[in-house]
Amino acid sequence: MIREEKIQIPFNFAAGTSGSRFLTALRDSQVILGAKCNVCTHVTVPLKSFCPSCCSDDLAEMELPAKGRLISWTDCPGRGAFALIQLGDKGPILLHRLIIPPSVMLSELNPGMPVTAHFSDSPKGHISDLQGFVISEK
Amino acid sequence: MSERSVVIAGTGQVCPVAEDNRSIAEMVLEAVESALSDAGIDHNDIDSVVTASVDIIDGLTASNIAVTEVVGAVMKPETRIAADGLCAAIHAACQIWSGAYDTVLVVAHAKTSMAPFQDLMQWAMDPIYLQPLGVDFLTCAGLQAQLIAAGDPGAERRWAEIAARRINAVSDNLSLTEDDILSSPILASPLRRDMCAPMGDSACAVVLRADTDNKDGRPRISGIGHDLEPHGLGDRDLRSWSGLKRASNRAYTMAGIDDPATAFEVVEPSCLYPHEEQLFLAAAGLDEKANLSLSGGLFSGHAPIVAGLSRLATASKAIEGIDGKALAHGTWGPAGQGQAVIILEGAGA
Secondary structure (H helix, E strand, O other), X not given: OOOOOOOOOOOOOOOHHHXXXXXXXXXXXXXXXXXXXXXXXXXXXXOOOOOOOOOOOOEEEEEEOOEEEEEEEEEEOOOEEEEEEEEOOOOOEEEEEEEOOOOOOHHHOOOOOEEEEEEOOOXXXXXXXXXXXEEOOO | OOOOEEEEEEEEEEEEEOOOOOOHHHHHHHHHHHHHHXXXXXXXXXXEEEEEOOHHHHOOOOHHHHXXXXXXXXXXXXXXXXXXXXXXXXXXXXXXXXXOOOEEEEEEEEEHHHOOHHHHHHOOOOOOOOHHHXXXXXXXXXXXXXXXXXXXXXXXXXHHHHHHHHHHHHOOOOOOOHHHHHOOOEEEOOEEHHHOOOEOEEEEEEEEEEEOOOOOOOOEEEEEEEEEOOOOXXXXXXXXXXXXXXXXXXXXXXXXOOOHHHOEEEEEXXXXXXXXXXXXXXXXXXXXXXXXXXXXXXXXXXXXXXXXXXXXXXXXHHHOOOOOEEEEEEEEOOOOOEEEEEEEEOOOX
């Protein structure tokens, strides 16, 4: 015998101080915030209160460019595509959605291809205010 | 290393199946009874229990409450590890080395058929930045595989050959080819359905026991190591499993292994995809000649959490009675974030 159930519970996740600052900048200014660790020089995005590499809390906030290059990607049929995007020269790497225009074939993707951030027209302080990164058309 | 040896006194596995109609407790019961029988002991001989389970897979918080009675943990010290079962075995070995307990039962379970697994794994991702995007473990594996495949035009065919070999090793009735694997549908490019170890329901139990003279000739644990990388994929170099490199180096140092490439009779990694075998070999200092997953590894069915402990049980049985070493590996989290290694040493005939 099986008891069928669907687990649905309202939940409020705290973005935290840095997370709220990141989401606010995204919503109000279409700016992507990251950070560079003043101790180990690791760069990270989104903005964090601590370094994910060395645990230091001594980080310098960075405004990152809305353009980047493709590091890796995966196409999940029925769910869309995802990518790792390096923001700026030697900048941090962000995992987000990849938007592939109809004119570009998946087999044509290559590491290093330029991509541009695509922002929502109705931002609400959510990671989807950045809708994804668009492959530059041929 | 401590003079107090820890031996694998008994093992019991419920072979993974796509859907086991029993309850979790009933599956665990079979594994525990089998391990106790193999060790020639009963629950009265167990001093402490370490379980491995993950709440979100069970749809139950404090998922060890589902198995408290059946692992014999009532009125005994029980610790629950929310990571791969190999970490539970490491924790249990440390309990014995410390002198706290002599005999410890390690149990892991997962019944993945209860819910869409990758949907559940979205809940294991960062809730602010990744969950809302729909990122799951398969997505992360696809991103890692693509990164490795870039600039290596032969990678996909080589991975298909590995997947075919593992699947064929599981069943005498199968003889899949690379082309069969490459014609299966894409799940998360470049990963195709048949490149992914199939999900399963399973349970595994292992009895660890202090032994000063190892009169039973059971394999002993000679090295342990575990390690974590950052959660964010952008915060680590996905071209290698650096966490496994650190974990295995700790285990090799403890076991006195200088040349891992020639050290092992049996190697049982927890690899869900062929590209992970490539990452595993490089990080663990092994090469293509290693006796890897000879019975198909996790391609016989992947029950997360159980996987690493089942690799330990399989490796232990493989070197029981022979004078050889074995390596068991477990991993958990997205794209191999968590890594664990146990080195076993056979006692000879």
